[in-house]
Amino acid sequence: MRLNVDGLEIEVTRKSIKNMYVRVRPPDGRVTISAPYRMPQRQIEDFIRQHRLWVDRQRRKIIDAHREGLARIGAVPEASRDPAAGKSAMSGGAGAPYHSQSVEDGERPTDPALIWTEQRRREAAAVIESALPALLGYWGPIIGRTPTHVTLRLMTSRWGSCTPSTGRIRLNLQLGLMEPRFLEYVLVHEMTHLWARGHGAEFQRRMDEYLPNWRRTRRELNRQAIV
Template identity: 55%
Template sequence: MYGRGDEPADVGGMPHNVAVMIDGLDVRVTRKPIKNMYLRIKPPTGDVVVSAPKRTPDATIVAFVRSRRGWIDGNRTAMRRRAREEAQALGDGGRFDAGGTGDMNGIGELPDGLPGASDAPSAPAIPAIPAWNDALRQRAEAAINAALPALLARWEPIVGKSPTHITLRTMTSRWGSCTPRTGRIRLNLQLGLMDPKFLEYVLVHELTHLWEHGHGEGFRRRMDAYLPDWRRLRRELNRHVVLR
């Protein structure tokens, strides 16, 4: 195992934030003031991230990752498969469709103590994802602009907030953003190429941020009231590959 620290290390341990190699697997380890250790696989690239309590011994972190290797490989394989499916969908001029895939165990968090999945065969490299072009942009923008009036008419009275402005952007790291102080909402243009339920979820999410700046208890309580199925929608959305 090797690592390159970004922050000073605690005495006798890895730095607070470090990239390490464990049995040929690149892992980002972040030490935090938490009680349990968590393992995440971040779409769309399949990056492996471990969050560990500050004083966790290095050997414990290594053993934790090794014990979950089958779970990691299985979910990264599924993520690559999804990337190929979406690349094919775009190549055929179709929309993304997350329907019928079901829940993919482990895309998100795996807390310490949960069993890993059985080992999965190694997968080929993630294929090149089609890049934005004028035709895709125009199609996405037209789809969002056509859907927004009805969505706003439905959700503004429910949420009790209205945006001052909505901007469509090509984003590579998020599906939407909000500036509560100004009331401005930005939506990832790619949502116009996907199942309409994701545009609705992201819009409700950002409208809720006009009340709640973070994702704490207040935000979750509001989202549970507005859109009870929002957590499942978030999981499905975060499995999709972001266009570059």
């Protein structure tokens, strides 16, 4: 099903889901929406209008990258957003110093669709590295501590980890191919471990203060496959 919303062509797919998800796909900025079976068309159109600025911004990024010869099939991660994502800290805050590197951790799947090529690693790392200064600049003053190093890894069993004694945080490189809110949640989660080592009362109290909906985001993230 195709819709034209104020001049923007949208490809709509009906699914057995509860929320809508809009995605901007490389290399040409094609916009797609996954929507519940019974959701009225008017509600879909209103959702697009509500998020039009975000959609246009993502389309410009993808199209510009393609024009500059940087977009490659299977390399540029698609941008996505859902109505429950809320305001992201990625849009504000000053940059913060950090060091990052990309390394591998464990075996990778043999399915060609899931293989991490060098191009895909570079692109995923670029997405995270471009977001980190704003995220650290925003959350550092709120949390009161910042990592000494941020390392990007291809992990097989977790989304992130922290060593409080050294201030080092490791993030799963796959977060660079996912919705920005997941990267933000994992970073805040690991930065909170700079105060609280485990997941006890102190950790939960701080997370409730920083990200009131963190439990929901954690559940949604844990439904994703780590590849």
